[in-house]
Amino acid sequence: MPSLSSSASRSARAARDAGAALSRASRRAVMAAAVALGSTLLIGAPAHAAPAVGQKAPDFVAMDTRGKQHQLSDFAGKYVVLEWTNPGCPFVRKHYGSGNMPATQKAATAKGVVWLAINSTERAASDYLQPAALDSWMKTQSAAPTAVLMDEDGTIGQAYGARTTPHIFIIDPKGTLVYAGGIDSIPSARPDDIKTATNYVNQALGEAFGGRPVSAAATRPYGCSIKYKS
C-alpha cells in the first residue's frame, strides 16, 4: 500500500541523507586543504565517463576567482548552469562582446539559477589568465555569473566531458544533468549569427521552469578546444 512504501522510502532516504552528511563532514577537511592548494576536487564521481543527460552530475569543489570555495552540492535544490569559458577564445569573445552571454547569465540568475563560469585552461597555456585577471575581464564584459571557478588542472572539465569554450551544462535541483551542449544553434564565430540562433540555454531553462522536459537536451557545443593540462 502506498502509505507503507512511502514511509519505507522516507526512512531509507533519511538513512541515506545521514550517511551522506557524515561522509560529507569527513571529506570537508580533506577537501578544504586540497582546494586551498589550488586544485579542484571531484567528490564520489566515477573517474572515467562524462555524465550523459539524465544522469547524476558529478559533485566538485573549486575555488572562485575571489578565493571563495564552492561545492556543487551546496546548490542542491536550485538549477545550476556550468559555462566553460576562456577569454582568449574568439567564440567566447563573440558571446561576451555581443552582450549575449552576460544577458543569458542575468536572465538565469534573475530566476534564482546559480551560474558558474568555469575556466579549465591550463596554467601553461598562452592565454591562461590569473584569477584576478579573469575576474576583472568578467567585470569589463558586465558579466553576471554567480561565481567564476578556476579549474586549471582540468578536473571538473574532464569530469563533465567539457570540450569547447563555450560549453554549457545545466543541472536540475535534484542534481541531474538536464542539458549539455552549445550556447546556441548556429556554430560560427560571427556575432551576427546570434540574432537568428536559438539560445539553447534560455530555451532549456524556460522549459524547465515551465515544468516541461528540455526539448533540446543534448546539442552540439562549438568553440575552441579547451586547453587541458596534459
Added chain:
Amino acid sequence: MLRTLLSRLSVAALALAAVLPAVAQLPPKASPVVTTPHVRAELIAHAPDGVAPGAPVWVGLQITHQPEWHTYWKNAGDSGLPTELTWTLPAGLAAGDIAWPVPKKIPIGNLANYGYEHTVLLPVPVTVAPDFKPAPALVGAGGIDIRLKASWLVCRKECIPEDGEFALTLPAQGSTALHKADFDAALAAQPAPLAQPGTIAVADQVLNVRVDGLPPAARGKTLEFFPETAEVIRTAAVSGKDWTQAWQGDSWTATIPLAEQRSASPTTMPVVLALAEADRRDGAPIAWRAEAPVSGTWPATAAAAQVSPALQAALEANTAVSLPQPAGSFAMALLGALLGGLLLNLMPCVFPVLAIKVLGFANHASDRRGHRSAGLAYTAGVMVTFLALGAAMLALRAAGEQLGWGFQLQSPVVVAVLAALFTLIGLNLAGMFEFGFLVPRSLCAAQVKHPVANDFLSGVLAVVIASPCTAPFMGASLGFAIGLPAAQALMLFAVLGFGLALPYLVAGFVPAVAHLLPRPGAWMDTLRRVLAFPMFATVAWLVWVLGQQSGIDGAGALLGLLVCLAAVVWSFTLRGRTRIVLASALLAGTAALALAIGGNIVRPAEPAVAASGARWQSWSAARVAELHAAGRPVFVDFTAAWCVTCQYNKKATLSDADLLADFDARQVALLRADWTRQDPAITAAINALGRSGVPVYVLQAPGKAPVVLTEILSKSDLKAALAQL
C-alpha cells in the same frame, strides 16, 4: 529608316563607352589569394577543356597552413568548425558541394578533431548549363568571373576564425590547367564510394559498424574510421585501446563507443574508412566511403514536449519537487483536478451511469433527505473509488510498473467482466429479473432498503467507466500526481472524484434542481426499460473494445458467454423443478463453453494497424525519427479503442476532409499510437509528454519542440498549429 536605326545604335554605343570605365572599376577587383598570419589561401581552378557544357570544371580553395596549424573537415570532431565556401558565379554555372579529401585525426589532449594540416585543396565541381553562354566581352578577351567568400577556423591550440573574399577570372574558351597536379592530388584523396551500403547497429553505448565489399588492398589492414555525422561517436576514442576492428573476408567490422553527450541520432551514417599513412599507395584509392543505414534504438535522450496553453495552467505547478514551490502551485493543480472532474460528466462514457442516477433521483423525487444522502453517498462512492484507483496506481508506480491512466480497461479480463456486469444491469432494467432473485437476501436488502449503498455503488461504477476518458486538465493533473508524494497525489485523486460527483451533490442539496425532475409514476417503468438500451449499447462498445484487444475470436467468445449468462440469469427466475433442471443444464453449458472458448478473450490479437487505412501509419519512436530525418513534420494520435473521446475525435475532427487536405499540403505524416492494450513504449511516450492517459495529440516538426494539443480536438486549434509549422 535604316539610317535612323544606325544613328541610334551609335549613340547607344557612345553612351555605353562613356560608362564602361566606371563598370570596369566596380566592384573592386578582389585577388585570388588571401594571406593571414596562419594560412595562405588561394582560389584556384581547373578547366582543361574550357568552360563549356559537359566539360569538367573544378574550382577550389587551397589552404596552406603554417606549421602546427590546421583547419577542419566536414565533421570537425570535438571542437572546431568546417571551412565554409560561398560562391558567386555567373548565370548558367552552379557550384556543387565540397569534395572533402580524407582528413587526418588530430588529437588535442583527450579530445580529437578531424582536419587538415600543411596544404589542402577543397575542390568543388562546377556544372555548366547546356545553354551557358559566357557574357560577350566588353573589353579584351572573354572571361568568367568567379567570386568566393570563404570562412575557416584555423587552430593550433588556440583558434582563430578567419575569412576572405577571393576572385578569379577564367577564360571561357581557353584551357585552365595550371593547377592540374593539385586537383589530381585532391581527387585522389577522395574516399572511393563502395557499392554496398554497409550496416550500423546501435547497441547500448556502442555502434556495431560493418562495411562490406572492401577491395583486396584494404583487407587485413588496420583502418582509420571517420564518421561524416558529427556528435555521434566518442571522437577521441583510440583504435585498439577504446575500440576494436576486425576483418571477415572483405567485410570490415568495428565496435565504436558512442559519445556520452551525443546530440545527433542519424538514421543513416555516411562513414569513411581510410588506410593508415604507411599503407597508402600512389594511384590507388586511399579510403572508401559507405552510407550505412542505422538499425537499433539510439539510447534515449530526454524527450521533449511543448504544451498547449489550456494545459499550461495545470502544468505550471509541475516543476521539480525540490524547487521551492509557490504555495499556489498545488492549489492550481487541485483546481485543475476539480475542473477535470467536472468535465468528466460531459464525457460520453459517463452517460450510462448518468442514466442510472437519473432513475435513482426519480425514485425518491420529493424526499429531500433522501436526495441529500444519495448525493453524499454517490460522492463518497466516486471519491473512494478514485482514491482506490490512485492508491493502486501509486502502488503500481512503487512496483515500477510503467502504467498510465485508463489501465483498467487495457486488461481484457476487466473488459469482459464489465461487459457481463452491464449485461446484467441491462437485463435487470429491461425487467427480465429482479435482483432479489439473484443475490443473497442480505445484499439484496442492502440494494433495496439502503438506497445509500446503491448510490455509493453507482458512484463506484461512474468512476470505473469514466476514468479512461481523460478530459482536459485531467491528463496534466495526473502527470503532476505521478511525480508527487503519495499523500498529495491521493488528495489530487480525491478532488478529481469530487469534481465528477459535484453535479449530483448539488442536485441533492439544492431542491430547485431536484424539482426539475418529474414526479414518480407509471412512466418510470417505461423509463427503466428505455434505460436498458444505453446499458446494452455500453455492452456493445465493450465487446468492440475486447475485439480490438483479443480479436474477433475473443469478441465472439465474449458474446457467446454473455448469451449464456443471460440464459442462466433467466433460468434462475423460473419456479420449481424446471428452475433446478434448466439452471443446472445452463450452468453446465456455460462452464463448458467458458472452458472451450474462454481463453480467446485473453489472447492478444495481432495489432491491426493496417485496418486504420493507408493514411495513418503505425507509430514508433524510430518511425518518427525517420520521418523527421526526411524533413517531414509528424502528427501523432495517441489513442485507444476503449477511449470514447478518442473515437469521437477520430470520427469527427481527424476525418475532416479539409483538415486532411491541410495535413497533405504540409506533408505531415500521420501516425497512430494504439494504446488499447498495454504498450510500454507508448506509455513512456505519453509520460514524456506530461500526460498519463489518452487521447494525446502531438504535432511535431523536425528540430522543433512538439506541440501538444487539447484532448477535445478542435479543427481550428489544429489548423492554427499547422499554420505555425
